[in-house]
Amino acid sequence: GENVEQHPSTLSVQEGDSAVIKCTYSDSASNYFPWYKQELGKRPQLIIDIRSNVGEKKDQRIAVTLNKTAKHFSLHITETQPEDSAVYFCAASGSGGYQKVTFGIGTKLQVIP
């Protein structure tokens, strides 16, 4: 089955700096890669996703990159703000409607004002 490795497990950055979270996956058949953000005491919410037919996707201060050959994908947050502080989970799955999602261990991001 699929295995997703995520690092770092914790990350502290100064407000305004960039944050990068990296993930690797094992199943070359995976072709859908969502990122979820879980703020303290709240539910995980999808913030951005990428499919395997593209190498990069951007949404304001958030970008994801995907290297299918190396089975790596990353989340980049620029100009971090205190409200970016949360646990971020990467995940991988097939793109069919019935595909199981495998999550990484999560990265606790702290943005220091």
Next chain:
Amino acid sequence: EAGVTQFPSHSVIEKGQTVTLRCDPISGHDNLYWYRRVMGKEIKFLLHFVKESKQDESGMPNNRFLAERTGGTYSTLKVQPAELEDSGVYFCASSQVGGGSNEQFFGPGTRLTVL
């Protein structure tokens, strides 16, 4: 639109007792998933319903866990008898079938503590 809801939000039980968790998915979502997160670890897949049918239950830890989704609406996850290692946050998520979107919408979770 109401999101995914879960009940209870917290449950503290003793080892050997039974607990039943409930999940109400977003109306119209045929896919329903159960996940568990043990502190500091990944969100781990437990099982997946499509309507009332179990599509994939490969993540269920053992036969102490029983999930049902009678009628294809809400789902329950029963743990009987509970063990210490069952402690964690149990999330439910739902998604549409088709429509080009894979997004799973999560509930707030049920924090289960087994003493």
